[in-house]
Amino acid sequence: MFRARSPWVYFINTGSCNGCDIEVLAIQSPRYNAERFGVLRVASPRHADVLVVTGPVTKRMTDRLTMIYDQIPHPKAVVAVGSCPTSNGIFDGGYSLTGPLDTVIPVDVYVMGCPPRPLNIVSGILKAAKMLDSKRKGKGGRSTERFDEAMAKETDVELKFQSSDSVPEAEK
Numbered sequence: 115m116f117r118a119r120s121p122w123v124y125f126i127n128t129g130s131c132n133g134c135d136i137e138v139l140a141i142q143s144p145r146y147n148a149e150r151f152g153v154l155r156v157a158s159p160r161h162a163d164v165l166v167v168t169g170p171v172t173k174r175m176t177d178r179l180t181m182i183y184d185q186i187p188h189p190k191a192v193v194a195v196g197s198c199p200t201s202n203g204i205f206d207g208g209y210s211l212t213g214p215l216d217t218v219i220p221v222d223v224y225v226m227g228c229p230p231r232p233l234n235i236v237s238g239i240l241k242a243a244k245m246l247d248s249k250r251k252g253k254g255g256r257s258t259e260r261f262d263e264a265m266a267k268e269t270d271v272e273l274k275f276q277s278s279d280s281v282p283e284a285e286k
């Protein structure tokens with residue numbers, strides 16, 4: 115059962131420095147509140163529609179990643195969060211890597227940044243969720259579109275976040 119309007123998301127860290135994971139956690143905070151778009155984090159890949167991956171893919175994580183990918187029911191979409199899953203980032207050339215991510219599993223949306231901002235991660239997940247419908251209809255839907263801040267502004271899903279101007283002084 116796919117959920118284009120309420121994607122259930124499974125997160126995996128395949129070797130990240132944890133910088134991206136902190137930003138992924140932030141999308142669940144009251145400030146970014148991804149749940150208002152129906153984005154729900156699940157504990158099992160068997161319940162997920164969207165796989166969110168942080169970090170370059172290490173040799174140790176390669177088999178686990180493919181196993182988890184295979185456990186997600188069709189249609190499914192993959193979001194690469196950060197420079198590391200996209201290009202190995204600062205770890206490129208490391209002896210322990212098999213990444214980048216798209217050499218191991220297909221990637222639908224790339225969210226660039228080191229680390230990317232939570233707003234862009236939410237946009238990437240929503241973009242992936244939209245692809246689920248076209249995938250279900252057999253239209254492919256795979257995209258190599260890269261989400262940077264400018265593209266996040268162009269997404270047709272209206273994302274209203276607090277501007278830094280409206281953050282109380284005590285929180286700055």
Ligand code: SF4
Nearest residue numbers: 133134196197198228
């Ligand atoms: S993209 Fe940057 S913040 Fe994210 S895992 Fe790689 S090094 Fe860390």
